[in-house]
Amino acid sequence: MKYPSRKKQAWLSMALLASLAVAAVAEPAKPNIVFILADDLGYGELGCYGQEKIMTPNVDQLAKEGLKFNQHYTGAPVCAPARCVLMTGKNLSHAEIRGNRDSGNGRKFPGQWPITADAVTIAEVLKAAGYRTGAFGKWGLGPSDTTGSPIKQGFDVFYGYNCQRNAHSYYPPFLDSNEKEVTINEHPIPGHKKKPEGEVKASDYTAENYAPDLILDHALQFIDDNKDQPFFLYLPFVEPHVSIQSPQEWIDRYPKEWDENREYRGQNAYLPHPRPRAGYAAMISDLDEHVGAVLQRLKQHGLEENTIVIFTSDNGPTHGGRDERFNIGGADCEFFNSRGGLRGFKGSCYEGGIRIPCVVKWPAKVKAGSVTEMPSYFPDWFTTLAGIGGAELPSTKLDGIDLMPVLAGRELPKRPEPMVWDFHNYGGIVAVREGPWKAVRRNLLNKKKSVWELYNLEVDPKETNDRAAAHPELVKKLERFWLKNRVVEPDFPIPAVDGKTSLD
Known part of the structure; x- marks a missing residue:
């Protein structure tokens, strides 16, 4: 576990003073920022990205208007490192969290390895720039009694799942409130149970309170409470991460013939379901x-024009298991x-x-119905949102670019x-993309053969x-760039790579 220094505290004090100085000069109201993060939503699971079976009218409308x-x-x-990159603006070769890992502090749901006070x-x-900040959903960057707590990392309010494993059930024993x-x-x-024999009933896996609805209610209340001041609303919703425990009224809207003779009995982990x-x-x-409810609440308070809404996902869809x-x-x-x-x-x-859906609506700045082919990724959002909010950037190196020219339909910036x-689970994987070219190398954490692959994504x-x-x-060239610029992270080591200048 790492220990804090005073560097961040000093930077935050300077940033606050700078924001107060700016506030003394009359200027238009800062835009509100709403960042919605789905969990395990695949690139093709929305209508606006070609999905033909699943109904997603609200996000599809978001794309039409943005x-x-x-x-x-x-x-x-995967979850935790993706959220670390998003929150800190540093790619995986510089981020503190580079894979899913529990904090190990002894509780049933201990939370994940914490980001540090730095x-x-x-x-x-x-x-520090004057925003009211709230997070509602799944955190995954450190329990409440560590430096990784969302309340210790800039959020005024947090409600939801601190620990990702607690989020394996939509009817958990508790949620974290601050x-x-x-x-x-x-x-x-x-969140995990098998039913090898007998009738599988969805009602056997429900309880008094459905966590996503409670999370949404708290998020909407945050909008109500802060409608008269600039706010940053981070919504890392938990759906569609399994277990499958969806509301029955939505299940009933889909064809029964989809699931004839396809009961799921929990053999690939998580909970059984009669109509998976x-x-x-x-x-x-x-x-x-839930996305529609957030958009409607913004509209109700007249906040649409001056609010940027970003909708995306933390990673691709869930992979296969023993039962094919x-x-x-x-x-x-x-x-x-x-x-x-x-x-x-x-x-x-x-x-x-790693390629995920992403749509952005901001009526004041973003042209409705526009599309971009420019490659972008999570580190870009730190730089972009800080610029939108008039916030002071930290002195440490960030890995993203400002996407504002992309949002505004101007000339695309050069990366x-x-x-x-630089991923430390699933055997250890690295990927490097420059222009249309993407290099991938797997099996860096085990003794399997490790070789580079190279793809031209344009064709x-x-x-x-x-x-x-x-x-x-x-x-x-891509290997040299990665090895020269990566920072060794002792909490997430890759012995075959750490300290190396070449993998030959």
């Missing part, structure tokens, strides 16, 4: 309905074309694991450095034609 990114990427192919989050810089655990179900449902295809689609539609008829948790990602034809799933640095993913977005042998000099 900008759709066709080549947007997460910061990592980490500067986008919430902190916006708060830094206290609040019981929501006297008869909670565990309908249940999975229902989770995405319920998520979409189902993905993990009973999902069927082939049936729904969840990857949008891309290669790989969650946990992979191929496109299906000075390649995009990097081969499905990554079917490895061009590494034809372009060895380009592979070596």
Whole structure:
């Protein structure tokens, strides 16, 4: 575990003084910022990205009224590191969290490995710039009794799941309210259970309170409470991450024939479900309905024009399991074309694991119905949102660029450095993208053969034609950049890579 220094505290004091000086000069009201993060939502699971079976009218409308990114990427192919990259603006070769890892502090739901007191989050810089900050959903960057607590990392208010494993159930025993655990179900449902025999009933896996609805209620109350001042609302919603425990009214809207003779009994982890295809689609539609509720509340208070709303996902859809008829948790990602034809799933640095949907609406600045092909990724949001909010950037190096020219439809900015993913789960994976070229190397944490692959995404977005042998000099260039610029992270080591200048 790392220990804090006084560096961040000094920077925050300077940023606050700077914001007060700016506030003394009359200027238009700062725009509100709403950042909605779905959980394990695939590139092809929204109507605006080609989905033909799942109903997502609210996000589709968001895309019609705003900008759709066709080549947007997460910061990592699983939950915690993706959120670390998003919150801190540092790619995985510089981020403090580079894989999912529990904090190990002894509780049943201990929370994930915490970011340190030195980490500067986008919430902190916006708060120093005069924003009211609230987070509602799944955190995953450190328990309440550590430096990683959202309340210690710039958020005035937090309500939801601190620990990702507690979020495996939509009817958990408790949720975290600021830094206290609040019981929501006297008869909670565990997130994992098998039913080898007998009738599978969805009603057997429900309890008194459905956590996503409680989270939404608190988020809407935050908008109500702060409608007269600038706010940053971070909404890391938990759907459609399994277990499949969607509302029955949504399940009933999908065809029963989808699931004839397809009961899921928990054999690929998480909870059983009698209609897994309908249940999975229902989770995405319920998520979409929650997005609609947020948009409606902004409209109710007359905040639409001066609010930027970003909707995206933390990584690609869930991968396969032992029973090949189902993905993990009973999902069927082939049936729904969840990857949008891309290669790989969650946990992979191929496109299906890291390319994600992203739509942005901001009537004051963003042209309705616009589309961009510019590659972008999570580190860009720190720099972009800080600029939008008039916030002071931290002195430490950030890895993103300002996307404001993209949002405004102006000339696309040039990215000075390649995009990097330095991932420490699933065997250890690195990916480096520069222009149309993307290099991938797997198995860095085990003894399996590790070789570079190279793909030209402009002509081969499905990554079917490895061009590494034809372009060895380009592979070596991307490798050198990654190794020269990466920072060794002792809490997430890759012995085969740490300290190396070449992998030959």
